Amino acid sequence: MPYRPEGRYRRAAVDPPAWLDELTFGRDDGPPWLSMGLSRCDHARWLVPDEHRSRELAECRRLLGERHDEVFGALSGTEAAGAEALALVRDWFGHQRPDLGVEDDPVDVHPLEAAGRLTQEDLCLMMEHDGAHHLDAACLCFPSHWRLADKLGRPTRAVHGPVPGYGDELAERVDTYLRRLRPGVIGVRRNWSVHDSPALFAPVPPADPEPVVADDVPTRLWLRSERQTLRRLTASRAVLFTIRVQQTSFASLALRPELADAFAARLDAQPAALTAMNGLTPHREAVLAWLGSVSDR
Secondary structure, three states: OOOOOOHHHHHHOOOOOHHHHHOOOOOOOOOOOOOOOOEEOOHHHOOOOOOOHHHHHHHHHHHHHHOHHHHEEEOOOOHHHHHHHHHHHHHHHHHHOOOOOOOOOOOOOOHHHHHHOOOOOEEEEEEEEOOEEEEEEEEOOOOEOOOHHHHOOOEHHHHOOOOOOHHHHOHHHHHHHHHHOOEOOEEEEEEEEEEOOOOOOEOOOOOOOOOOOHHHHHHHOEEEEEEEEEEEOOOOOOEEEEEEEEEEEHHHHHHOHHHHHHHHHHHHHOOHHHHHHOOOHHHHHHHHHHHHHHOOO
16 A cells, blocks of 8 residues: 655655656666666756746855855866857747846856856856867856866766766767767756755765664655756857756655655665765665655555
């Protein structure tokens, strides 16, 4: 019989966000365990502003003011691509969400930074040279346990080096996709991870996280997802990579038992290295127990 949240779980339950339906927890029999998971996205849905816009833009601007070199970086020669990205962002808001309005561009900043101040998405420019696409500029205010300084200027394979199995299962497919990506085509995908804090700016994982107990899972852990898009810029030929961080407490899964079931099945099946990458190693058993209590099974 499906679980119906009662008692403390009922009090902790929160409305599940709509983006949960875009996650694919499906249990695979892998290997391979990794998948690009890309589909096409209409231009009208390229960016996804929501009710958190004012708060998140304020946080972005605070970080750019107080911790600028941690959240923005650009190599020489990226200015034209940044200006193209800025024009694209401004045009999108002008045509798709004119009700929101956008501020004038700040003076004396890289155009990619100006673009990053307008949108909830983090923005990265992948420039092709030396036979590969490189992360040559980024406005990265909401990193999910990685630091821009460690990745700036590096090729795609090196950027994803810490991902278990990336070199064997995905590297060549990603490089091929980037080479073949045409202007006008927008690819979109999602990933997921688990954090023990709702902080959006999370460049460094906790060094020695205290394991949670099952009863605390719904209120102490956060399911975090990156909605990522890729599109080729027409003039510069750079690839603009957007990262929109969205998150919800585990409590929301109490009202989506079918997702809790799929999540538990995936977590039970996947290799330990992936569980560690997802941020779940110290909490795995507690999470599995809690998901089992709210699933359809």
